Amino acid sequence: MSYERSVSAPSHELSPETVWHIQMPQIRFGRDATDELAFQLRDLGVEEGAHGLIITDETLSDIGHVGRVETHLEDAKFAVDVYDESEREPSIADIENCLAFVRDEKGEEGYDFYVGLGGGSCMDTAKTTRAVIANGGGPLDYIAEPTGEGKALDESGPPLVLMPTTAGTGAEISPVSILSVEEKEIKEGISSNHIRADAAVLDPTLTTTLPPELTAKTAMDALGHAIEGYTTHEYDSLLRPTNPRERPVYAGRTPLTEMFSEKAIDLLSGNVRKAVHNGDDLEARENMLQGALFGAIAGLTAGASLCHAMAYPVGNKYHTYHGETIAVLTPASTLGYNAASDPERFASLARRFGVDTTGMSTNEAADALKGEYIRLQRDLNVLPSGLAELAGITEDDVDWLAKQTVDTQARLLRCNPRPVTEEDVHAIFTDALYNWEP
Ligand SMILES: [Fe+2]
Secondary structure, eight states: OOSGGGGGSOSEEEEEOOOOOOOOOEEEESTTGGGGHHHHHHHTTOOTTOEEEEEOBHHHHHTTHHHHHHHHHHHTTOEEEEEOBOOSSOBHHHHHHHHHHHHHHHGGGOOSEEEEEESHHHHHHHHHHHHHHHHOSOGGGGSOTTTSOOOOOOOOOSOEEEEESSSSOOTTTOSEEEEEEGGGTEEEEEEOGGGSOSEEEEOGGGTTTSOHHHHHHHHHHHHHHHHHHHHSOBGGGSEEESSGGGSOSSOOBOHHHHHHHHHHHHHHHHHHHHHHHOTTOHHHHHHHHHHHHHHHHHHHHHOOOHHHHHHHHHHHHHOOOHHHHHHHHTTTTTTTGGGGGOHHHHHHHHHHTTOOOTTOOHHHHHHHHHHHHHHHHHHTSOSOSSHHHHHOOOHHHHHHHHHHHHHHOHHHHTTOSSOOOHHHHHHHHHHTTOSSOO
8 A cells, every 4th residue: 555656636544445446438349330320329318400520630531431420420310510630649739729610610519419530639639629618718727737727627518429440549438638738848638537438439340441550559559558557556555535536547457457458468469460461351450449448448447657658758759659659668668667566467468478488487477578579569560669760769868758757747657566766767768769679
């Protein structure tokens, strides 16, 4: 039990946590689940004639997914507008553009419902837009101090349904929206159960168009959620908040999240090669989408840790994709540094990844996991060999990255299963410059 770790739950008695909780949107999964979107909306109370907005991006308009969803909704007697200017890794300005679109079209009231269609960036744009319209003001009002005003979201707003077209981020079920604050070169999250979607509709037929490189990158994010969730601290290592409302949204692993992590790791590690090398393999795509969902249910309830904390400063400064950043950092952070927090658990993960650990000591088996994970990445042919190849990062950049991680990512670092100092983070970044010889 650690008092330190519980500072995110400010009001508590000094007694250990005994309760865990999971909150999820409604989930509808499977081939052509898109055809049930209108049913899903009606189930959430949206009535015939209601006017909704699809928040998406240009690529998805061009390849026809947006048209498919739009036609389906119009056939079901809804009125639909489309905002297809979501940007990758959205900034405050990107969100403000979407807010301006909504306010121009529908005033402060906004639309009757929202559909976020796309990868994590489109879904985060949709989540943030709906929340800000419902609560008023701008995105910075709801980002934690000192960057923002740190106001709490009181309202969820009208129904929001998210439809992922990548198997990775978990934004469709997560209680967080990640935004980049460009002038400060940081990424910040708005974290609240009010920002969570009401439903997620996951249709693997929307994911076959994802090119190999993005398939690999998003898969590494999904695997990261599963592994970080599996290896984070246990929920009962925290203190119990006096008011259940103050229980943190990332509250540690539970028997339920562990079950989802295990299944997610099996699905993702067993299908990623097929999905990357043959994008039309619908069965592999379906397994990946399911694996990513399960990884998110686990990791984004239990909580991401060190690797995600280190990824945000990298992504913001070098504009790298979240998934490839996670890919590059996972061996040194989650599988390297953190393995010492519970070698037994990492050794069991090695076996889950297919390593034959016969005759190995626990520590050797835990180390072998890192090797196996790197082998998986190399098999995919499209991932960078380290931070150096990712964005030309050198040893000279590591000071800034380490300081920035410690200064801005306390929320995630506090929950890391092994205590971590700036010096440690420095060493891990250095280790991640080269995971293999490029
Ligand atoms: Fe992630």
